[in-house]
Amino acid sequence: MFEEIYSPVQQIHIHPFSNLFVKRDDLIDPYISGNKWRKLKYILQKAKAASKTHLVTFGGAYSNHLVATAAAAARSGFKATAFVRGEAVKNEMLLICSLYGMELIFADRESYRNKAELYKKYFELNSETYFIDEGGASADAVIGCSEIINELTETYDHIFVAAGTGTTAAGLLKGIQEAGLNTKLHVIPVLKGGNFIADEIAAYTEISNHLILHIDYHFGGYAKTTPELLQFIKNFVKGTGILIDPVYTAKMFYAITNLAKQNQITPTDKILAVHTGGLLGLLGMKDKLLLP
Structure with missing residues (x-):
C-alpha cells in the first residue's frame, strides 16, 4: 500500500x-506530501487490516491532509469522505480531492467542533468506515x-x-x-x-x-x-x-x-x-x- x-x-x-x-x-x-505520507502510512494499514473500505476525515477548505487522504484512498482502493469546515466553496484543493473521488460534506463551524458527533450522525450505522482525525493526528x-x-x-x-x-x-x-x-x-x-x-x-x-x-x-x-x-x-x-x-x-x-x-x-x-x-x-x- x-x-x-x-x-x-x-x-x-x-x-x-x-x-x-x-x-x-x-x-x-x-499529493500525499511529506508528513502527510508518514501520518497516513500506518493508519491505512490498520484500516485495511480491519477490513474497512471507506475513509472518513476532516479538514479546512485548503487542507493538504484532505488532498493526501483523497489521493491515498484512490491509490489504495478505499472510498473517501471529508467533512470540510465552513461554508461550501470551490477551490483548487477541493477540485483535486473531488477528482480523486472524495465526497465532500461542508459543515458549519459550530458542528465541525464536535467531529465525533458529525461522524456518528452520518456513519454510525456504517461498519465499513474508518475514522481519521483532522490532520491525521493519532x-x-x-x-x-x-x-x-x-x-x-x-x-x-x-x-x-x-x-x-x-x-x-x-x-x-x-x-x-x-x-x-x-x-x-x-x-x-x-x-x-x-x-x-x-x-x-x-x-x-x-x-x-x-x-x-x-x-x-x-x-x-x-x-x-x-x-x-x-x-x-x-x-x-x-x-x-x-x-x-x-x-x-x-x-x-x-x-x-x-x-x-x-x-x-x-x-x-x-x-x-x-x-x-x-x-x-x-x-x-x-x-x-x-x-x-
Whole structure:
C-alpha cells in the first residue's frame, strides 16, 4: 500500500549558516506530501487490516491532509469522505480531492467542533468506515513520523519542524529519545497561543529537555502572513531552489534565520530542517505572492 520511501537530506547555503541541511520530505509525493505520507502510512494499514473500505476525515477548505487522504484512498482502493469546515466553496484543493473521488460534506463551524458527533450522525450505522482525525493526528501517525529519525545517517545539534497539531513533532521527539540522541528539537507552532503544542506532544511521548518551543513565529495565526514573510518566501525560493509554503515551512525557515540573528542558535552548529511538504498551500496565497 505504502512502499518504503526514504527522502533525501540536502545541504543548503544561506547566510549565515555553514551546516544547514533539509530533510526533503516534500519530495516523497506531490499529493500525499511529506508528513502527510508518514501520518497516513500506518493508519491505512490498520484500516485495511480491519477490513474497512471507506475513509472518513476532516479538514479546512485548503487542507493538504484532505488532498493526501483523497489521493491515498484512490491509490489504495478505499472510498473517501471529508467533512470540510465552513461554508461550501470551490477551490483548487477541493477540485483535486473531488477528482480523486472524495465526497465532500461542508459543515458549519459550530458542528465541525464536535467531529465525533458529525461522524456518528452520518456513519454510525456504517461498519465499513474508518475514522481519521483532522490532520491525521493519532498514535499511528506519531510512529510514522518517528521514522524520520531512523532514516538519518548523521547526527545533528538541532532539528527544526513546523507544527499545527504537534503530531509530527511528537514523532520526532519520540525518535530522538528512542535513539538516545542529544539533539535539540525546535518546534515552531504556526498558530497563535502555540504553547498548547506541548500538551499535544505530551499525549504521545514524554516531554524532555530535548524539546524547545518557539511560539512567536505564527505571523498572526494559522494561514496568516505578513509582507515580511511573503518577501522571505520569495528570497528563500530564489536563493535555494526549494519551494516552501506560507502556512508551515516558511515560518519554520524564517524562525531558523531569526534565531541565529538573536544568537539563540549558532550558525556553525549542525542543523536539520524537516521540510514537511504541503506545497499546495501556495495555491491559497497565490494572489498575495503574485504581488510585486
